[in-house]
Amino acid sequence: MAALLIVIYIVFVSLGLPDSLFGVSWPVVHTDFGMPESFASVYSIITGICTGGVSFVAGKLLRKFGTAKVTLFSTLLTAIALLGISLSPNIIVMMICSVILGYGAGAIDTGLNNFVSLHFEARHMNWLHCCWGLGVTVSPLIMSGFLSEEAGSWRGGYRVVALLQLTITAVILFSLKKWEKVEKNAKEETPEENAGGGKLFDLLKIKGVIPSILSMGLYCGMEFTLGTWGATYAVNTFLIAPDEAAKWVSLYYGGIMAGRIIAGFASIKFSDKTLIRGGIITAFAGILIFALPLGKLSLLGFLLIGIGFGPIFPSILHSVPERFGKTYSADLTGYHMGGAYGIGFFIQLIYGFTATATTFAITPFMLIALCIGVFTSNETALRKLRKKFS
Numbered sequence: 001m002a003a004l005l006i007v008i009y010i011v012f013v014s015l016g017l018p019d020s021l022f023g024v025s026w027p028v029v030h031t032d033f034g035m036p037e038s039f040a041s042v043y044s045i046i047t048g049i050c051t052g053g054v055s056f057v058a059g060k061l062l063r064k065f066g067t068a069k070v071t072l073f074s075t076l077l078t079a080i081a082l083l084g085i086s087l088s089p090n091i092i093v094m095m096i097c098s099v100i101l102g103y104g105a106g107a108i109d110t111g112l113n114n115f116v117s118l119h120f121e122a123r124h125m126n127w128l129h130c131c132w133g134l135g136v137t138v139s140p141l142i143m144s145g146f147l148s149e150e151a152g153s154w155r156g157g158y159r160v161v162a163l164l165q166l167t168i169t170a171v172i173l174f175s176l177k178k179w180e181k182v183e184k185n186a187k188e189e190t191p192e193e194n195a196g197g198g199k200l201f202d203l204l205k206i207k208g209v210i211p212s213i214l215s216m217g218l219y220c221g222m223e224f225t226l227g228t229w230g231a232t233y234a235v236n237t238f239l240i241a242p243d244e245a246a247k248w249v250s251l252y253y254g255g256i257m258a259g260r261i262i263a264g265f266a267s268i269k270f271s272d273k274t275l276i277r278g279g280i281i282t283a284f285a286g287i288l289i290f291a292l293p294l295g296k297l298s299l300l301g302f303l304l305i306g307i308g309f310g311p312i313f314p315s316i317l318h319s320v321p322e323r324f325g326k327t328y329s330a331d332l333t334g335y336h337m338g339g340a341y342g343i344g345f346f347i348q349l350i351y352g353f354t355a356t357a358t359t360f361a362i363t364p365f366m367l368i369a370l371c372i373g374v375f376t377s378n379e380t381a382l383r384k385l386r387k388k389f390s
Contacts (some may be wrong), residue, residue, distance in 0.1 A: 004178040005124065007171060008112065012128045013073055014168040015108055016135025017161045018082055018101060020253055022047075023152040023228040024140045024246040027235055028147055032154075033091045036233060041352025043095060044228050048345030050102030051109070055338035058110035068179030069109045072172045074111075077104035081167035086158035106337070113317045114333040118326065119182060122272060122318050126264035129314035133257025134143035136227070137250055144246040203331060206324055208384040212316065213336050213375040217343025221310050222283075222346040222370045225363075226252060226305065233360045238296045252302035255286075259310015272319040275311040276378055283308025284371045291364030305367075309361075312374070323385055 022029075036293050037109050053060075061070050077100060084097035145158035204210060228251060231245040240248075258284075263275050270278075286304030294300075320327040320336060347370070355362055 004175065004182060005120070006115065007175045009128060009196040010129045010168055010171055011071060011075065011108070011112060011129035013135040014078070014133035014165055015105065015112070016137075016253075017139045017164055018105065019132075020136040020140050020227055020249065021082075021158060021161060022098075024143050024231045024242075024249055025157065026228070026241040027149065027232055027245065028154050029094075034358070035384045038353050039091075040228055041349040043098065044089075044097060045223070045349045046353075047098045048103040048224075048341045048348075050099050051106035052338040052341030052345070053108030054103050055110045055334045055341065058107055058114075058302070058334040058337075059328075061107060062111050062114065062330050066180060067115045068172070068176050070107050070111045071179075071191060072169065072176065073257045074104040074107040074126070075165060075172055077101075078108075079162050079169060081163060081164035082158050085176065086162065095142035106341070108303070110330075110334045110337050113314075113337070114143050114330045117318045117321050118329060119334065122267040122315070123264040125318040126260045126267055126275075126311060130257050130260030130264065130310075133260055134255055134311070137253040137257055139248045140250040140253065144243045146252070147246060151260070153300045162250070178239055182295070193215055203328055203335065207387065208323060208381040209332065209335070210319075211377045211381040212323065212385065213339040214343065215381060216316050216336055216340035217312065218373040218377060219309070219316075220340045220344025221314070221347030221351075222374070223309055224344045224369055225351050225366070226302075228348055229327045229352060229355065229360075230302070232301060233355075235365050237363075238299070240296065250276045251299075252306045252338070255303040255306020255308075256310050257306075259307040261310075262329075263311035267315075271316040272284050272322070273382065275315045276371055277312040277375075279308045279315070280371060280375045280378070281308070283312070287364060288369055289365045290367065302380040316378075323381075 009259070012214060022040075022044065026037075029035075030037055030039065058070075080106060081097045081101035085094050088094035088097060112128075113125075116128055120128075139157070139161055142160050145155055146157040146160075165312070181203030215233065227249070230249045231242065233243040234240055234248050235242060259279065266278075267275060283305050286301045286306070286308055288301075290297050290298055294299075316337065317333060322331050323368050349368060352362075
C-alpha cells in the first residue's frame, strides 16, 4: 500500500499541473489571439462543463474499468491536450484541446478522490490534495519563466507541463497491478460497497446531499475565480507586469498547499467537520486583507486565502462516504464534483463578464459573499444529517 500511495501522490501532482496554466497565461494569450479579456470566462466554463459532465458518469466508468485504467487513460489524454494547446494557431483549436483536457481531468479527479476516501485515512486525502497544490504552485512558476520578455512565449510553459504529464503517465502504467490488487481485495472483503450505481435523482433526495454539493460549488466559485482571474485582477488593479502577477497567484496556490499540509496533521486529532469550519474562517480573514486599501500589499491576502481554502475541498470529499454511506460513494463523489464544477464555473463566468464590464475592484466583496454562502450551506447539510440520524 505504501508504494501505491506514493504513486497516487505523484498523480495528484499531475492533476494540479494544468489547472493554473490558463489563468496566469491569459493576460498574454488573449493579446496573441486578439480576444477580449472577458472571453476567459467563456473558455473556462466550456472546459468546466466537460470536467463536470464526466464527473456525473465517472461512477459507471470506474465500476467498469477500475480506477487504475481510468486514471492512466485520462492522464495520457491531458498530456495530449496540453501539447495541442501549445501548438494551437487560434482560440478555436485551443478550446477544442481544452475540452479534451476537461474530460481527462474530470475522470481523474473523481476516480482518485473516491479511491482515497474509501481506502485511506483523512490525513492522506489532505496531503494528496496538497500534492495537487504543489502542481498548481509549480506550473505558474514554470509559466512565469516563459512569460518574461527574454523567454518569449507562453507556449513553452504548456509544453513543459505536457512532458511532465507524459512522465507521470509512465509511472501509472508501471504501477497498474498495485491499483488492481487493492480494488480486487476491496470487492472481496466488502462487496456491498461496490454495488451498482443509484439513479441520479434518487441519490439527490438523500438528506443533506444538495446543500453539501452547494457548499462545494460555492467554494469552487471562489477558487476558480481567483485561479482564473487572480493574475488579471492584479494586472488591472495594481498595474503590475503579467510575470509578477503570476508569482502572486503562485503564492495563493502555495497557501493552498500549505493549508493541506497543516490539515493533514490536524486531521489526526480533528474531524472533517472541524477542518471545514476552520478553513472557511481562515479564508474569510484572508479575504478581509484582500479588501483592505493597502495597495499591492493587499495581495498578501492571497496567501491566507489559500491556507484557508486548503482543507475545504478534500475534507468535504473525504466525508462523503461517512455522511451518505459507502454503497454509492463513487456516484455521490462524482455528483459532488460535477455539481461543484458546474456551480463554480457559472460563478466565475458571471464574475468575468461583470468585472470586465465594470471594475475588478468588486473582487473582494464577491469573495466575502461567497465565503458566507459556503459556511451557510455546509452548516445546513450538517443540520439535515443530524435530523436524518436522530
